[in-house]
Amino acid sequence: xxxxxxxxxxxxxxxxxxxxxxxxxxxxxxxxxxxxxxxxxxxxxxxxxxxxxxxxxxxxxxxxxxxxxxxxxxxxxxxxxxxxxxxxxxxxxxxxxxxxxxxxxxxxxxxxxxxxxxxxxxxxxxxxxxxxxxxxxxxxxxxxxxxxxxxxxxxxxxxxxxxxxxxxxxxxxxxxxxxxxxxxxxxxx
Numbered sequence: 001x002x003x004x005x006x007x008x009x010x011x012x013x014x015x016x017x018x019x020x021x022x023x024x025x026x027x028x029x030x031x032x033x034x035x036x037x038x039x040x041x042x043x044x045x046x047x048x049x050x051x052x053x054x055x056x057x058x059x060x061x062x063x064x065x066x067x068x069x070x071x072x073x074x075x076x077x078x079x080x081x082x083x084x085x086x087x088x089x090x091x092x093x094x095x096x097x098x099x100x101x102x103x104x105x106x107x108x109x110x111x112x113x114x115x116x117x118x119x120x121x122x123x124x125x126x127x128x129x130x131x132x133x134x135x136x137x138x139x140x141x142x143x144x145x146x147x148x149x150x151x152x153x154x155x156x157x158x159x160x161x162x163x164x165x166x167x168x169x170x171x172x173x174x175x176x177x178x179x180x181x182x183x184x185x186x187x188x189x
Contacts, residue, residue, distance in 0.1 A: 044070055051089040052162055055185065056080060058089055069096050095162070131155060135178055156182030 044063040049072075051058040059078025063071040072093045076083035085092075094101075105123040106115045118126075138154025157175045159168045168185050175183050 041071065048075060050165070051081075051085065052092055052095065053086070053088045055165060055168075057165065058085060060085070060089070060092070069093060131178070139179065150179060151181050152179040153181060155180060157184070159183075159185035 041063050044065050047062045047064065049060045049062045051060050058081035059075030061073050061075050062069065063073070074081055074083040074085040074089070081089075104117045105120055107118045107123060107126075108115045134154035135152045136154075138152045140149055140151055140153065143149045157171060157180060159171055163171070163185075172183055
């Protein structure tokens, strides 16, 4: 145990504070082994970020070593969450490093009974073709009252809570540019 400074002895003489002074607080309560261990984030690159879940915008600190993700924690100086994270935010590292995460797309064709694996590029091409077809099939130049609307009711978009504010902003712009009217985000529902 470390040597106590003289000012500590003066604090111990105070009526209420003095009793609390010996409750294992202060630099003398740290073992030599702990002092030698150092911080677990020492030598890591810390990058401030925003949690990718809901629209609250909790601050995170992302720790990396040579570009490889090591840890994600709540940002203690964030005015929103002050270093705390909800269970989803605490597990956001798994969005990148989950070993059981699917690397291919599961697809079940209409009336099929079995799922098949597709490459992501193939699935994205299929989605693009269907969006274009739905846009063309549901396009309206004018509404029932004869006003020009230039829109489609052929599809809608519901953003998920794993999308951050920037992604939702871009999705809103993209779907609006395609003529969609029904655009919503799960975080607002």
